[in-house]
Amino acid sequence: MxxxxxxxxxxxxxxxxxxxxxxxxxxxxxxxxxxxxxxxxxxxxxxxxxxxxxxxxxxxxxxxxxxxxxxxxxxxxxxxxxxxxxxxxxxxxxxxxxxxxxxxxxxxxxxxxxxTQKNKSCFEAGAVRIDFDSRQVFYMGQLVECTPKEFELLEVLVKNRNIALSRERLLELVWGYDYEGDTRTIDVHIQKLRKKLGWENMIKTVYKLGYRLEVNQ
Structure with missing residues:
Protein backbone atom coordinates (compact mmCIF):
# COMPACT_ATOMS: atom_id res chain seq x y z
CA MET A 1 0.00 0.00 0.00
CA THR A 116 -1.23 8.26 -10.00
CA GLN A 117 -0.66 4.50 -10.31
CA LYS A 118 0.51 4.19 -6.73
CA ASN A 119 -2.18 1.71 -5.73
CA LYS A 120 -2.22 -1.98 -6.55
CA SER A 121 -4.93 -3.10 -8.94
CA CYS A 122 -5.00 -6.50 -7.21
CA PHE A 123 -5.88 -7.59 -3.71
CA GLU A 124 -5.03 -10.92 -2.11
CA ALA A 125 -6.23 -12.46 1.15
CA GLY A 126 -5.82 -16.13 1.89
CA ALA A 127 -6.89 -18.15 -1.13
CA VAL A 128 -8.67 -15.18 -2.74
CA ARG A 129 -7.23 -12.86 -5.38
CA ILE A 130 -9.18 -9.93 -6.82
CA ASP A 131 -8.14 -8.11 -9.99
CA PHE A 132 -9.92 -4.77 -9.99
CA ASP A 133 -8.87 -3.82 -13.53
CA SER A 134 -10.31 -6.94 -15.14
CA ARG A 135 -13.06 -7.28 -12.50
CA GLN A 136 -12.17 -10.93 -11.95
CA VAL A 137 -12.17 -12.87 -8.69
CA PHE A 138 -10.20 -16.07 -8.09
CA TYR A 139 -10.56 -18.57 -5.24
CA MET A 140 -7.84 -21.22 -4.92
CA GLY A 141 -6.75 -20.31 -8.44
CA GLN A 142 -10.18 -20.84 -9.96
CA LEU A 143 -12.24 -18.06 -11.49
CA VAL A 144 -15.32 -17.23 -9.40
CA GLU A 145 -18.42 -16.02 -11.18
CA CYS A 146 -19.70 -12.85 -9.50
CA THR A 147 -22.62 -10.68 -10.50
CA PRO A 148 -21.87 -6.99 -11.09
CA LYS A 149 -23.39 -6.05 -7.71
CA GLU A 150 -21.52 -8.83 -5.89
CA PHE A 151 -18.25 -7.52 -7.34
CA GLU A 152 -19.09 -3.90 -6.44
CA LEU A 153 -19.98 -4.93 -2.88
CA LEU A 154 -16.74 -6.90 -2.65
CA GLU A 155 -14.78 -3.90 -3.93
CA VAL A 156 -16.34 -1.62 -1.29
CA LEU A 157 -15.56 -4.11 1.49
CA VAL A 158 -11.94 -4.46 0.34
CA LYS A 159 -11.32 -0.74 -0.01
CA ASN A 160 -12.78 -0.15 3.46
CA ARG A 161 -11.35 -3.28 5.06
CA ASN A 162 -11.20 -3.42 8.85
CA ILE A 163 -13.83 -0.65 8.98
CA ALA A 164 -17.40 -1.41 10.06
CA LEU A 165 -19.94 -0.36 7.43
CA SER A 166 -23.65 -0.12 8.11
CA ARG A 167 -26.12 -1.85 5.82
CA GLU A 168 -27.48 1.57 4.85
CA ARG A 169 -24.01 2.80 3.94
CA LEU A 170 -23.33 -0.30 1.87
CA LEU A 171 -26.62 0.19 0.02
CA GLU A 172 -25.66 3.79 -0.68
CA LEU A 173 -22.15 2.92 -1.92
CA VAL A 174 -23.15 -0.05 -4.08
CA TRP A 175 -26.75 0.51 -5.15
CA GLY A 176 -26.89 4.31 -5.00
CA TYR A 177 -28.99 6.94 -3.25
CA ASP A 178 -32.13 6.22 -5.24
CA TYR A 179 -32.30 2.48 -4.54
CA GLU A 180 -35.77 1.57 -3.26
CA GLY A 181 -34.99 -1.87 -1.83
CA ASP A 182 -34.31 -2.72 1.81
CA THR A 183 -31.22 -3.73 3.77
CA ARG A 184 -31.99 -7.44 3.44
CA THR A 185 -30.47 -7.12 -0.04
CA ILE A 186 -27.09 -6.60 1.64
CA ASP A 187 -27.51 -9.68 3.84
CA VAL A 188 -28.28 -11.88 0.82
CA HIS A 189 -25.28 -10.65 -1.14
CA ILE A 190 -22.96 -10.98 1.86
CA GLN A 191 -24.00 -14.60 2.35
CA LYS A 192 -23.30 -15.34 -1.32
CA LEU A 193 -19.83 -13.75 -1.14
CA ARG A 194 -18.98 -15.64 2.05
CA LYS A 195 -19.90 -18.93 0.40
CA LYS A 196 -18.19 -18.27 -2.93
CA LEU A 197 -14.90 -17.06 -1.39
CA GLY A 198 -14.72 -19.14 1.77
CA TRP A 199 -14.83 -15.89 3.74
CA GLU A 200 -17.28 -17.03 6.42
CA ASN A 201 -14.78 -15.95 9.10
CA MET A 202 -13.45 -12.87 7.31
CA ILE A 203 -16.63 -10.95 6.56
CA LYS A 204 -17.70 -10.26 10.12
CA THR A 205 -21.22 -9.35 11.16
CA VAL A 206 -21.19 -6.19 13.28
CA TYR A 207 -24.07 -6.48 15.74
CA LYS A 208 -26.97 -4.12 15.00
CA LEU A 209 -24.92 -2.30 12.35
CA GLY A 210 -23.66 -4.17 9.31
CA TYR A 211 -20.44 -5.84 8.20
CA ARG A 212 -16.67 -5.56 8.30
CA LEU A 213 -14.07 -7.32 6.16
CA GLU A 214 -11.41 -8.29 8.69
CA VAL A 215 -7.92 -8.52 7.21
CA ASN A 216 -4.61 -8.78 9.03
CA GLN A 217 -2.19 -6.19 7.67
Whole structure:
Protein backbone atom coordinates (compact mmCIF):
# COMPACT_ATOMS: atom_id res chain seq x y z
CA MET A 1 0.00 0.00 0.00
CA UNK A 2 0.96 3.66 -0.05
CA UNK A 3 3.25 5.77 2.12
CA UNK A 4 1.23 8.82 3.18
CA UNK A 5 2.30 12.00 4.96
CA UNK A 6 -0.44 13.67 7.04
CA UNK A 7 0.14 17.37 7.70
CA UNK A 8 -2.56 18.58 10.09
CA UNK A 9 -2.13 20.69 13.23
CA UNK A 10 -5.30 19.52 14.98
CA UNK A 11 -4.06 16.47 16.86
CA UNK A 12 -7.46 14.74 17.06
CA UNK A 13 -8.05 15.05 13.30
CA UNK A 14 -4.50 14.03 12.49
CA UNK A 15 -4.78 10.90 14.64
CA UNK A 16 -8.22 10.02 13.28
CA UNK A 17 -7.05 10.28 9.68
CA UNK A 18 -3.91 8.28 10.44
CA UNK A 19 -5.78 5.53 12.28
CA UNK A 20 -8.30 5.04 9.46
CA UNK A 21 -5.68 5.07 6.70
CA UNK A 22 -3.65 2.51 8.62
CA UNK A 23 -6.72 0.33 9.04
CA UNK A 24 -6.95 -0.08 5.26
CA UNK A 25 -3.24 -0.87 5.00
CA UNK A 26 -1.42 2.40 4.32
CA UNK A 27 1.78 3.45 6.06
CA UNK A 28 1.38 6.91 7.60
CA UNK A 29 3.59 9.60 9.08
CA UNK A 30 2.07 12.52 11.01
CA UNK A 31 3.44 16.05 11.37
CA UNK A 32 1.73 19.07 12.85
CA UNK A 33 3.25 22.21 11.33
CA UNK A 34 4.51 23.50 8.00
CA UNK A 35 8.18 23.71 8.92
CA UNK A 36 8.33 20.08 10.03
CA UNK A 37 6.37 19.05 6.95
CA UNK A 38 8.95 20.61 4.61
CA UNK A 39 11.76 18.88 6.49
CA UNK A 40 9.95 15.55 6.21
CA UNK A 41 9.29 16.00 2.48
CA UNK A 42 12.96 16.80 1.86
CA UNK A 43 14.15 13.72 3.75
CA UNK A 44 11.65 11.08 2.64
CA UNK A 45 9.62 10.06 -0.39
CA UNK A 46 5.84 9.72 -0.11
CA UNK A 47 3.16 8.42 -2.45
CA UNK A 48 0.59 10.95 -1.19
CA UNK A 49 0.39 14.00 1.08
CA UNK A 50 -2.73 15.05 2.96
CA UNK A 51 -2.09 18.72 3.61
CA UNK A 52 -3.98 21.19 5.77
CA UNK A 53 -3.81 24.79 4.60
CA UNK A 54 -4.07 26.57 7.96
CA UNK A 55 -0.81 25.47 9.63
CA UNK A 56 1.53 26.95 12.25
CA UNK A 57 4.93 28.25 11.09
CA UNK A 58 4.31 27.93 7.34
CA UNK A 59 0.92 27.54 5.66
CA UNK A 60 -0.08 24.67 3.42
CA UNK A 61 0.23 26.63 0.19
CA UNK A 62 3.89 27.37 0.96
CA UNK A 63 4.50 23.75 1.97
CA UNK A 64 2.98 22.61 -1.31
CA UNK A 65 5.64 24.50 -3.24
CA UNK A 66 8.18 22.05 -1.80
CA UNK A 67 6.21 18.93 -2.65
CA UNK A 68 8.01 18.12 -5.95
CA UNK A 69 5.08 16.57 -7.79
CA UNK A 70 3.96 14.27 -4.98
CA UNK A 71 0.15 13.78 -5.25
CA UNK A 72 -1.54 16.02 -2.68
CA UNK A 73 -5.00 16.39 -1.18
CA UNK A 74 -5.65 19.72 0.52
CA UNK A 75 -7.55 19.45 3.80
CA UNK A 76 -8.96 22.64 5.28
CA UNK A 77 -11.84 24.45 6.97
CA UNK A 78 -11.78 26.96 4.16
CA UNK A 79 -14.60 26.52 1.68
CA UNK A 80 -14.36 29.65 -0.42
CA UNK A 81 -14.12 29.31 -4.18
CA UNK A 82 -10.92 31.38 -4.27
CA UNK A 83 -9.09 28.96 -1.98
CA UNK A 84 -10.19 25.96 -4.01
CA UNK A 85 -9.17 27.65 -7.27
CA UNK A 86 -5.78 28.53 -5.80
CA UNK A 87 -5.23 24.96 -4.61
CA UNK A 88 -6.12 23.40 -7.93
CA UNK A 89 -4.23 26.01 -9.94
CA UNK A 90 -1.10 25.14 -7.96
CA UNK A 91 -1.54 21.51 -8.99
CA UNK A 92 -3.30 19.86 -6.04
CA UNK A 93 -4.97 16.56 -6.88
CA UNK A 94 -8.02 17.06 -4.65
CA UNK A 95 -9.51 19.36 -2.04
CA UNK A 96 -11.58 18.29 0.97
CA UNK A 97 -13.32 20.72 3.31
CA UNK A 98 -13.75 20.06 7.04
CA UNK A 99 -15.86 18.63 8.52
CA UNK A 100 -15.81 15.55 6.33
CA UNK A 101 -16.82 11.91 6.52
CA UNK A 102 -13.90 9.54 6.91
CA UNK A 103 -15.27 7.25 4.19
CA UNK A 104 -15.21 10.20 1.80
CA UNK A 105 -11.55 10.85 2.59
CA UNK A 106 -10.71 7.17 2.11
CA UNK A 107 -12.50 7.20 -1.25
CA UNK A 108 -10.63 10.31 -2.39
CA UNK A 109 -7.30 8.84 -1.28
CA UNK A 110 -8.10 5.67 -3.23
CA UNK A 111 -9.03 7.71 -6.31
CA UNK A 112 -5.86 9.81 -6.25
CA UNK A 113 -3.63 6.78 -5.73
CA UNK A 114 -5.35 4.95 -8.56
CA UNK A 115 -4.89 7.93 -10.91
CA THR A 116 -1.23 8.26 -10.00
CA GLN A 117 -0.66 4.50 -10.31
CA LYS A 118 0.51 4.19 -6.73
CA ASN A 119 -2.18 1.71 -5.73
CA LYS A 120 -2.22 -1.98 -6.55
CA SER A 121 -4.93 -3.10 -8.94
CA CYS A 122 -5.00 -6.50 -7.21
CA PHE A 123 -5.88 -7.59 -3.71
CA GLU A 124 -5.03 -10.92 -2.11
CA ALA A 125 -6.23 -12.46 1.15
CA GLY A 126 -5.82 -16.13 1.89
CA ALA A 127 -6.89 -18.15 -1.13
CA VAL A 128 -8.67 -15.18 -2.74
CA ARG A 129 -7.23 -12.86 -5.38
CA ILE A 130 -9.18 -9.93 -6.82
CA ASP A 131 -8.14 -8.11 -9.99
CA PHE A 132 -9.92 -4.77 -9.99
CA ASP A 133 -8.87 -3.82 -13.53
CA SER A 134 -10.31 -6.94 -15.14
CA ARG A 135 -13.06 -7.28 -12.50
CA GLN A 136 -12.17 -10.93 -11.95
CA VAL A 137 -12.17 -12.87 -8.69
CA PHE A 138 -10.20 -16.07 -8.09
CA TYR A 139 -10.56 -18.57 -5.24
CA MET A 140 -7.84 -21.22 -4.92
CA GLY A 141 -6.75 -20.31 -8.44
CA GLN A 142 -10.18 -20.84 -9.96
CA LEU A 143 -12.24 -18.06 -11.49
CA VAL A 144 -15.32 -17.23 -9.40
CA GLU A 145 -18.42 -16.02 -11.18
CA CYS A 146 -19.70 -12.85 -9.50
CA THR A 147 -22.62 -10.68 -10.50
CA PRO A 148 -21.87 -6.99 -11.09
CA LYS A 149 -23.39 -6.05 -7.71
CA GLU A 150 -21.52 -8.83 -5.89
CA PHE A 151 -18.25 -7.52 -7.34
CA GLU A 152 -19.09 -3.90 -6.44
CA LEU A 153 -19.98 -4.93 -2.88
CA LEU A 154 -16.74 -6.90 -2.65
CA GLU A 155 -14.78 -3.90 -3.93
CA VAL A 156 -16.34 -1.62 -1.29
CA LEU A 157 -15.56 -4.11 1.49
CA VAL A 158 -11.94 -4.46 0.34
CA LYS A 159 -11.32 -0.74 -0.01
CA ASN A 160 -12.78 -0.15 3.46
CA ARG A 161 -11.35 -3.28 5.06
CA ASN A 162 -11.20 -3.42 8.85
CA ILE A 163 -13.83 -0.65 8.98
CA ALA A 164 -17.40 -1.41 10.06
CA LEU A 165 -19.94 -0.36 7.43
CA SER A 166 -23.65 -0.12 8.11
CA ARG A 167 -26.12 -1.85 5.82
CA GLU A 168 -27.48 1.57 4.85
CA ARG A 169 -24.01 2.80 3.94
CA LEU A 170 -23.33 -0.30 1.87
CA LEU A 171 -26.62 0.19 0.02
CA GLU A 172 -25.66 3.79 -0.68
CA LEU A 173 -22.15 2.92 -1.92
CA VAL A 174 -23.15 -0.05 -4.08
CA TRP A 175 -26.75 0.51 -5.15
CA GLY A 176 -26.89 4.31 -5.00
CA TYR A 177 -28.99 6.94 -3.25
CA ASP A 178 -32.13 6.22 -5.24
CA TYR A 179 -32.30 2.48 -4.54
CA GLU A 180 -35.77 1.57 -3.26
CA GLY A 181 -34.99 -1.87 -1.83
CA ASP A 182 -34.31 -2.72 1.81
CA THR A 183 -31.22 -3.73 3.77
CA ARG A 184 -31.99 -7.44 3.44
CA THR A 185 -30.47 -7.12 -0.04
CA ILE A 186 -27.09 -6.60 1.64
CA ASP A 187 -27.51 -9.68 3.84
CA VAL A 188 -28.28 -11.88 0.82
CA HIS A 189 -25.28 -10.65 -1.14
CA ILE A 190 -22.96 -10.98 1.86
CA GLN A 191 -24.00 -14.60 2.35
CA LYS A 192 -23.30 -15.34 -1.32
CA LEU A 193 -19.83 -13.75 -1.14
CA ARG A 194 -18.98 -15.64 2.05
CA LYS A 195 -19.90 -18.93 0.40
CA LYS A 196 -18.19 -18.27 -2.93
CA LEU A 197 -14.90 -17.06 -1.39
CA GLY A 198 -14.72 -19.14 1.77
CA TRP A 199 -14.83 -15.89 3.74
CA GLU A 200 -17.28 -17.03 6.42
CA ASN A 201 -14.78 -15.95 9.10
CA MET A 202 -13.45 -12.87 7.31
CA ILE A 203 -16.63 -10.95 6.56
CA LYS A 204 -17.70 -10.26 10.12
CA THR A 205 -21.22 -9.35 11.16
CA VAL A 206 -21.19 -6.19 13.28
CA TYR A 207 -24.07 -6.48 15.74
CA LYS A 208 -26.97 -4.12 15.00
CA LEU A 209 -24.92 -2.30 12.35
CA GLY A 210 -23.66 -4.17 9.31
CA TYR A 211 -20.44 -5.84 8.20
CA ARG A 212 -16.67 -5.56 8.30
CA LEU A 213 -14.07 -7.32 6.16
CA GLU A 214 -11.41 -8.29 8.69
CA VAL A 215 -7.92 -8.52 7.21
CA ASN A 216 -4.61 -8.78 9.03
CA GLN A 217 -2.19 -6.19 7.67
Missing amino acids: AAILIVEDEISINELVKRNLQLVGHHCTSVFDGKTAISEIERHTYDLIILDIMLPEIDGFEVFKKVHETPTIFLTVRSSLSDRIKGFSMGADDYLTKPFEMLELLARVEAVLRR
